[in-house]
Amino acid sequence: xxxxxxxxxxxxxxxxxxxxxxxxxxxxxxxxxxxxxxxxxxxxxxxxxxxxxxxxxxxxxxxxxxxxxxxxxxxxxxxxxxxxxxxxxxxxxxxxxxxxxxxxxxxxxxxxxxxxxxxxxxxxxxxxxxxxxxxxxxxxxxxxxxxxxxxxxxxxxxxxxxxxxxxxxxxxxxxxxxxxxxxxxxxxxxxxxxxxxxxxxxxxxxxxxxxxxxxxxxxxxxxxxxxxxxxxxxxxxxxxxxxxxxxxxxxxxxxxxxxxxxxxxxxxxxxxxxxxxxxxxxxxxxxxxxxxxxxxxxxxxxxxxxxxxxxxxxxxxxxxxxxxxx
Amino acid sequence: xxxxxxxxxxxxxxxxxxxxxxxxxxxxxxxxxxxxxxxxxxxxxxxxxxxxxxxxxxxxxxxxxxxxxxxxxxxxxxxxxxxxxxxxxxxxxxxxxxxxxxxxxxxxxxxxxxxxxxxxxxxxxxxxxxxxxxxxxxxxxxxxxxxxxxxxxxxxxxxxxxxxxxxxxxxxxxxx
Numbered sequence: 130x131x132x133x134x135x136x137x138x139x140x141x142x143x144x145x146x147x148x149x150x151x152x153x154x155x156x157x158x159x160x161x162x163x164x165x166x167x168x169x170x171x172x173x174x175x176x177x178x179x180x181x182x183x184x185x186x187x188x189x190x191x192x193x194x195x196x197x198x199x200x201x202x203x204x205x206x207x208x209x210x211x212x213x214x215x216x217x218x219x220x221x222x223x224x225x226x227x228x229x230x231x232x233x234x235x236x237x238x239x240x241x242x243x244x245x246x247x248x249x250x251x252x253x254x255x256x257x258x259x260x261x262x263x264x265x266x267x268x269x270x271x272x273x274x275x276x277x278x279x280x281x282x283x284x285x286x287x288x289x290x291x292x293x294x295x296x297x298x299x300x301x302x303x304x305x306x307x308x309x310x311x312x313x314x315x316x317x318x319x320x321x322x323x324x325x326x327x328x329x330x331x332x333x334x335x336x337x338x339x340x341x342x343x344x345x346x347x348x349x350x351x352x353x354x355x356x357x358x359x360x361x362x363x364x365x366x367x368x369x370x371x372x373x374x375x376x377x378x379x380x381x382x383x384x385x386x387x388x389x390x391x392x393x394x395x396x397x398x399x400x401x402x403x404x405x406x407x408x409x410x411x412x413x414x415x416x417x418x419x420x421x422x423x424x425x426x427x428x429x430x431x432x433x434x435x436x437x438x439x440x441x442x443x444x445x446x447x448x449x450x451x452x453x454x455x
Numbered sequence: 456x457x458x459x460x461x462x463x464x465x466x467x468x469x470x471x472x473x474x475x476x477x478x479x480x481x482x483x484x485x486x487x488x489x490x491x492x493x494x495x496x497x498x499x500x501x502x503x504x505x506x507x508x509x510x511x512x513x514x515x516x517x518x519x520x521x522x523x524x525x526x527x528x529x530x531x532x533x534x535x536x537x538x539x540x541x542x543x544x545x546x547x548x549x550x551x552x553x554x555x556x557x558x559x560x561x562x563x564x565x566x567x568x569x570x571x572x573x574x575x576x577x578x579x580x581x582x583x584x585x586x587x588x589x590x591x592x593x594x595x596x597x598x599x600x601x602x603x604x605x606x607x608x609x610x611x612x613x614x615x616x617x618x619x620x621x622x623x624x625x626x627x628x629x630x631x
Contacts, residue, residue, distance in 0.1 A: 245561045316484070320535040321561025344484035344538025346565035 133173060134161070138227040139199055145285040147206045148254060149221050152192070152199040153229060161197050164190060164234035166265035167258045167325075167353070170200055171397055173230040174216045184216040185397045189257035189327075189353070190234060191286060194265065200231065203285045205254040232397075238325070238353040240265060245321030246272040248314065250336050252328030253279060256286045258353050259327055263293045273297055276314060278307045278332070311336070315343040327353040354402055354421045363417070366441035366449035377440070383408075383453075384436035392455060394436055401438035408436050413451035414444030464611045467594065470571045471547040471613060477568040479505045483540030485512040487531045489524045489553060491545030498570035499544035521549040525556040532560040544570035548578055548589070551618035558615050579609050580619035587619050597625050 140152035155161060174184040192201030204220040207213030238258050240247060247266055249259045256277060266273040275290055275298040290298045301307040324345065326336045333352055340350050362380035377386040384406050387394050396406040401420030410432050418428045420435035427433060441451040479502050486506055490499035496517055506513050516527035528541065541562060543553045550569045557567055579588045586602025594611045607622035
């Protein structure tokens with residue numbers, strides 16, 4: 130993994146209700162690494178103040194991607210009551226001059242360059258990677274269309290969308306209208322169009338379901354997940370590693386159980402998105418994959434698992450066990 | 456497929472090595488069915504039945520040769536929308552040529568189905584004189600280039616953009 134960057138907060142504004150926009154810069158003013166539109170950075174959030182362990186939260190970069198003098202992110206505050214882990218609350222405490230450790234940009238949601246046209250479908254804070262896409266398409270003159278759903282009077286970056294996209298941007302404030310427009314627009318895209326969506330899980334599920342009904346093959350549909358919604362604690366199981374057998378109780382992840390046993394497992398997001406904590410599986414009674422990283426083929430192969438969210442499932446004898454190969 | 460493809464055959468579709476009839480993709484909302492030659496027309500008949508039963512929107516083009524099919528497809532795709540599917544029936548050589556036109560128009564492999572009637576003939580592009588040969592040849596056969604007379608190896612690489620195989624002089628380093 131690349132070394133983290135030590136950055137300072139250059140600018141911090143409350144951009145919309147619950148959303149704080151931060152600009153992070155090198156303290157010396159040096160240019161930061163360029164990135165592909167749609168990239169994100171991972172901010173290291175220290176333990177303490179109610180956080181049991183350090184967190185690593187991913188935030189999409191919304192600003193200039195080429196030789197940037199700052200990394201711009203927008204953070205939605207997710208309260209504990211909505212499944213937040215305290216990371217976004219900490220981000221909201223940052224002010225000008227605060228120091229943060231940031232991993233260099235990672236690209237997992239890049240525009241498809243040979244696409245003849247781009248359809249951007251966002252909701253709420255899911256606007257952030259799409260602003261980055263739109264900035265790039267505006268620069269290159271690529272045909273683009275934006276349909277964005279935001280609650281009335283809320284939503285960050287709406288002015289950026291309109292400034293960058295002009296008439297190509299449709300802002301909608303209620304779900305019924307959005308669905309009607311979506312259905313129409315999915316059936317009106319010239320061959321060669323690719324679709325990009327970012328928003329809450331239920332929103333993206335709807336986009337994927339509607340696109341499928343409208344005949345879109347999976348290869349034209351690109352998703353950027355925030356992370357999985359709060360997961361069920363899961364049933365207990367056992368894990369075998371190098372001859373040892375460890376218990377993984379309900380509410381404890383495979384990753385946590387291995388770490389508590391002194392095993393070093395590379396990890397980053399701890400929510401099934403980033404792919405860092407993939408482990409080889411030797412055998413398993415069954416696997417309950419709950420990540421957003423592995424492909425369907427990977428999951429069907431049954432020889433790997435994302436330790437942060439996935440678990441063993443009972444086999445025919447009712448026992449839940451998996452063997453991992455470190 | 457009788458034998459797995461050697462690892463360096465990545466750009467050669469399985470259907471360009473052995474005839475195959477792929478099924479209709481009913482997820483499509485409209486379809487272009489292109490048949491090339493009498494064998495292609497016979498192979499496409501099953502698709503047309505299946506699509507007809509499903510009440511799908513179909514544009515059917517019964518073409519004499521690959522060039523005619525490419526023209527018809529380019530016309531269809533000029534105003535096609537996402538959701539459209541393309542089905543091509545004919546020789547592997549014709550299917551590769553039509554796929555190339557589809558790729559140029561932004562179609563993805565997931566949106567293309569083929570019915571291959573024969574894999575005997577191949578287009579082979581000479582890297583030396585840029586002539587495109589049409590010949591009965593297997594992969595890794597050699598043939599004389601119609602453009603420059605050099606002895607070409609039919610290398611197991613197919614251009615997605617042209618549908619032709621890569622041909623290069625096989626005996627360049629041999630004694631003159």
